[in-house]
Amino acid sequence: MVEFSTLYDLEMRSGDPSKLGNGLGLTIVSESKERRSCMRLDRLSIYTEIFPTGRFVESGGFVLNLAEGFNRAGTSVNVEVLASVLSLVRRRVLWFPRNRMVRGVPVHWSYFLSRGVPSLWSRGPRGRSEIFDRFYSAAKRKWSDRRAQYSTCLAYFSSTGIALLAARPASTIYVECGESDLEESRQRIGPTRFDEILPRAAGIVAVSRYNADWIRERYGDRVRVIHLPNPYNEAFFYFRPKSVVREELGMDGTKICVAFAGHFVERKGPLRVDAALQQTSAYGVFMGSGPQVPRSGRVLRASAVPNHDLGRWLSACDMLVLPSLAEGMATVIVEAMACGLPLVVSDRYFNRSFLTEANAVFVDPLSVDDIARGIRYLVDRPDVRAAMSAENIRNSEKFGLSYRIDRMSEFMSVNRL
Structure with missing residues (x-):
């Protein structure tokens, strides 16, 4: 038995490693307490709205770093980006990326026109929800039609996670929640839809402790959650004279x-x-x-x-x-x-x-x-x-x-x- 509780203070229930997998494509690497990684995912698809482009290099760099990190650890990773054309134009992106390899990770770009033009009306609860609807509908069209993604998925962030859970109900989907206030996201997405769909996630990774606590208090045992702060990439950040x-x-x-x-x-x-x-x-x-x-x-x-x-x-x-x-x-x-x-x-x-x-x-x-x-x-x-x-x-x-x-x-x- 892998002793998860002694390895980490994870908010999870351990199970028999021999029975793990069930569509997740898992490989047992080690059960040693001295070794941090006791299991390795074989395959993972990462879904996101934001990803670095030539003119906006700092946007979504953490997604690329994570994908590259999983790749180095032996996991086969691909990234699916669904980007707003209007958002890219606003950022003065002069060319729209298509399928390509980025630092050894295959990235597939899909596009939809726009979430909508913000207005005074759109700042109300109904308006914010309808602007999200544009992305939600686009994600259901684009992502449910794709056949090449892996069945284990990680979505950045809550809005992407809600859309992906609706688009790919048969997949095992994890959602990473960032630093943004989740109650604000809930109101923007629509409280009913948020409360109905988010608990379907196989697990939630919360960057902030506040959001991890918010999820536990609202959904209790219906959702598995772990608090993991944002990491740095050791390949880029180290002491230099x-x-x-x-x-x-x-x-x-x-x-x-x-x-x-x-x-x-x-x-x-x-x-x-x-x-x-x-x-x-x-x-x-x-x-x-x-x-x-x-x-x-x-x-x-x-x-x-x-x-x-x-x-x-x-x-x-x-x-x-x-x-x-x-x-x-x-x-x-x-x-x-x-x-x-x-x-x-x-x-x-x-x-x-x-x-x-x-x-x-x-x-x-x-x-x-x-x-x-x-x-x-x-x-x-x-x-x-x-x-x-x-x-x-x-x-x-x-x-x-x-x-x-x-x-x-x-x-x-x-x-x-």
Whole structure:
């Protein structure tokens, strides 16, 4: 008997490994307690609305990383993308991808016209639900007609999961829920439809603990759920000597550089970081895109960076500053930890749940003065930066992609009872 409870604190019931499979295509790899991965999925189809494109490289990078991680672990993976034509046009994507291999993973693109044009009317419950209907109908048409997908599926995120569960009722479908508020998603999709369809999932992977608890409280034993924070890809994020990376990137080796990575929106706080830099001797390297673009004289860079190159840019900086107002668990934080960066982050529960003062300087995310204080604290104390760097590299291991693949494989290796 594989002792799941001793391997991990999974919210699942163990079973006889000899009886596992039943359409899942499972291979027993090991039953050793010392080995993280006791089971491996042979085949997996990943369904998503978002995936990196040439002009929008940061969109859906986590999906590609996960697919590549499963592929490296020996699982045969394919990705099915259903994209809105209007959304791609808005992002200035000049060509629409078709079937292709991306980092060794076969990706198939399907398209539908649009979810609809947002309006004042569409912001109401009925309007939001009808806009979702366009994607829901398109998914049922496109995905139910496809014959080549594998019977074990993983959907990103709840809206994709609802549509896929309706389109492929005979498949074994797992749903990953991100950081977005699930009650808000429930209202947008339609409470009746959401409550009827989501519990059909074989299991739910929740990025945020809040969403995992929300699912348990609402659906109880009807749904198997596991909380797994977003991982970082060990192939891209690891310690690199700062002087070497700065030379590669053509950066000034004498400046103290602060990294910010994420969408340029109010919730993430790029403009608050830019304002805080004016009170320090540090300079900013802003990696992302969005409406709030930092433009002060202390900004060295403010543009998107593909996920596979983000590790180099982080490694060229002296610290990561992320004054988010709300997160599940920001992937960029653990990516920066793996690169050995000290942290200046929001003093909020979502950070305190996995970080301590040994990893980060905690600040009020709404106070520019307090963000500046945190930056100056690390600028003035190179010994603290060095100690925090070593601690963050050590602590980042449990958030690696390979660790998450192991846990997901085990979670998905038991049939829904």
